Amino acid sequence: MTGASPRDADQDAQDVGSLEDRVAAANIRLPVRGNRKLDGLVAAVNADVQLKAWWHAAAVNAERLGMSDHSWVHIQIVSNIALRLTRLLARRGIRLSSVADHGLDERDAEVIIVAAALFHCVGMSIHRADHEQFSLFLTADKLPALLAPLYDEPRRSIVVAEASHAIISHRSKGAPFTMEGAIVRVADALDMAKGRSRVPFEQLLPNIHSLSSYAIESVKISAGTDTAVHVEIEMNNSAGIYQVDEGLGTKLRGTPLAEHLEVVARIDAEHEERLVPVFRLS
Template sequence: MAFEVPVQGNDILSTILERANSDEELKALWKASNINAIDRLGFSDHGSTHVRIVARNALKMLRLLMEAGHQPGVVRNYGLTKEDAEVVVVLASAMHDIGLSVHREDHDEFSIMLSPPILRRLLKGLYEEPTLTYMIAETQHAMISHHEGFVPYTIEGGVVRVADALDMEKGRARIPFASGSINIHSVSALAIDKVRVGKGHERPIQIDILMNNSAGIFQVDELLKEKIARSGLRDLITVEVKVPEAESGIVKGLRL
C-alpha cells in the first residue's frame, strides 16, 4: 500500500510523496524494520502501514493547530511556511522508526543516523541551502521527539509524538496476539475499535477512542497519556474514551 496523506494543495508535499513511494532504500528500511519488529520480536507493525497511520494523524493534528493560530517551529524560527511544516511532519512520520531495521534498542537514534541521505534525496531541488539543512534538522527533531527520552521543542515534534501512540486500533494488535503474545499490551490494543482525530470544541484537537472492552484503558493511561503529557500539547488536546456497558470478551482464559 502506498505511503499517502491528504496533500490539500501542497505541491512540495505531493512531490515528496511520489519520491518516497519510489525510493527503494526507504521501502527496504520499512520492510527490514518489520522483520525485526514482527518476525523476530513479535511486536505489531512498525513499517509502511504504521508510518502511514502516524503521518495521517500527525498531519491532521498539525493542520488543526495551525487553524487555531498556533505557529509551527519552522514558521516561527526560520520564517518558512505552513506547507513546509507539513513536509517536516510527514517526513518525520515516515522515518521515525527506520532505525528498527538495526535494533529495537536505541532505534530512535539509529533512525537519525540513517535518515540524512534519504532526506537529502527526497528534498533535492525543492529547497536550497541553508533552508535544506534547516528542513532536515527540523525533521530529525520531530523524529527523535517520538521517543520517551526526548521532549519536543516544536509542535511538529509534538504531533508526531502523539500520533505515534494513536496507532492502537485492534487490528494493529492481531499479529502479536495471534502469535501467542497474550499480555496486557496485546489484549488492551484488541479492546480498541476506533481512534478518531478531529476538531475540538474547547481545545483545537479532539481524540475519540472507542473501545469494546475496558482493558483498552491501559493503552490510554499507560501509553497515550505519557505521550501527550510530554508533547508540549497537553493543553491543546482533549481525549474522550467511550466504553460500552456490555463489554466484549477478548480472551476466555489464560494458563500460566
C-alpha cells in the first residue's frame, strides 16, 4: 500500500490550525450497530469540548516525553479494537462480567467497554506517572454526566464503576478481574503497529523498545477456530517478538480473556535470517 495510513491522515488533520481547530478535529467513529445507548455515548463524547481538550493535552504530553501516540486517534483505535474483541466473544456465547454479575445486557457491556477505552488515558493530560489514577479522577464526574441521559440509577453507577475498573486495570500491574477490564487492557496493547509512533524512528535512541515497536507491520483480529479471537501480527523483523511477548503478552496473561484469545506473530522479511518464522504467544 502507498499513501498515508488512517492514523497519519487523522493526525495530519489534527495538527493543522488553532488549538480550537485541533480540539474540534477529534471525532470518534465506531460501528454502533443499532446500540442506541452506545450511539448516545459516542454522540455526547463528540460534542464534549472538555474531553477532547484532555485528549489533546495527553497527546502533547506524550510528544513532550518522546512517547508513542496518545492522541484521540489512539483512543479511537483502542475503542474499535475493544468493540471488535467484545463482539467476537459474544459470537461464541461468552458472557461478559457485567452481564453475569449485574444482569446487564450485552449492549450495556459495550457501553462499559467503550467508555473505559474513551477515558483510559485522559490522565496523561496531567502527568505520565500514575496517569491511570488521574484518569479515574477525571472520569469520576465527566462519565456520569455523559451517561445521565442514557441511564437511570442504579444502572448508571454500575456502568461507571465497571468502566472505572477497566480504566485502572490497564496499568502495568492492573490485574483486571472482569472480562471488560481485560478487553480494554488488551485492546490498548494491540494498538502496536509501527504507525503508532509519532516520533520518527531515526530520532529515537535505539533500544529494544523502539526497535521492537518499529518491527510491527500490522495487526489483524478475526474469529478464531479453537478460541473466540485470533490475532495475527505481521512483523518485518524478529525484534518485534519483544513487543508481542513483553508488551501484549504481559497485558494478556492471567486475565479472564487469556483463554479466549490466541496470538500468532509471523515474520515475513527476506533480508534477515528467519530464526523464528512464526511465534505463538503462550
